[in-house]
Amino acid sequence: MASPTELLESNRRWSEAVRAQDPGFFARLSKQQTPRYLWIGCSDSRVPANQILGIDPGEVFVHRNISNLVLHSDMNCLSVMQFAVDVLKVEHIMVTGHYGCGGVGAALEGKRLGLIDNWLRYIGDTIERHRPMLGTVAPGFRHDRLCELNVIEQVANACHTTIVRDAWERGQPLTVHAWCYGLSDGRIHDLGMDITRFDGLPEGYAQALANLSAAA
Numbered sequence: 444m445a446s447p448t449e450l451l452e453s454n455r456r457w458s459e460a461v462r463a464q465d466p467g468f469f470a471r472l473s474k475q476q477t478p479r480y481l482w483i484g485c486s487d488s489r490v491p492a493n494q495i496l497g498i499d500p501g502e503v504f505v506h507r508n509i510s511n512l513v514l515h516s517d518m519n520c521l522s523v524m525q526f527a528v529d530v531l532k533v534e535h536i537m538v539t540g541h542y543g544c545g546g547v548g549a550a551l552e553g554k555r556l557g558l559i560d561n562w563l564r565y566i567g568d569t570i571e572r573h574r575p576m577l578g579t580v581a582p583g584f585r586h587d588r589l590c591e592l593n594v595i596e597q598v599a600n601a602c603h604t605t606i607v608r609d610a611w612e613r614g615q616p617l618t619v620h621a622w623c624y625g626l627s628d629g630r631i632h633d634l635g636m637d638i639t640r641f642d643g644l645p646e647g648y649a650q651a652l653a654n655l656s657a658a659a
């Protein structure tokens with residue numbers, strides 16, 4: 444494990460390497476950020492947005508929390524979304540879960556971990572909603588299926604926010620996507636739910652669930 448001092452040294456080497464390749468990089472970025480994407484992902488250390496997408500600093504605005512939840516009362520997530528949509532005018536929001544998510548697994552097993560149980564309780568609601576479908580999935584795949592269902596529910600939540608609805612109402616181009624990342628191969632799985640307008644949500648939601656059933 445690198446010490447904090449070694450991390451600072453690692454940062455210095457990275458900064459020098461970037462500047463050697465593109466001397467104006469940081470000067471340019473320090474003046475303005477114009478990301479086109481908002482990534483809402485899990486806090487899991489293995490799922491860093493920029494690295495996974497292979498893109499530079501400045502290209503994606505990021506919000507991460509445990510199990511990538513979009514909750515209507517979470518001022519942190521809502522503030523990030525509002526700034527990204529209204530001010531930065533991102534054109535895509537990708538809610539990105541990941542297979543093997545520990546938070547999703549804890550909710551599935553009903554594990555008691557402390558304060559976080561209350562946060563994960565929202566995934567419990569998703570389990571209740573989709574209990575019949577989860578019952579058809581082999582136990583070994585149930586955790587991953589719930590990771591996908593959680594993403595689909597969070598996309599629906601994002602689409603229901605006043606932030607996204609207002610943007611659509613004023614004609615601002617904005618698509619909300621459902622993605623799930625594979626820790627074992629580094630690939631993002633597209634759940635096929637790309638919502639571009641509020642009245643497209645029911646059909647997109649139903650289609651994404653149908654895709655999962657077909658894949659089961």
Ligand code: CO
Nearest residue numbers: 485487544545
């Ligand atoms: Co996770």
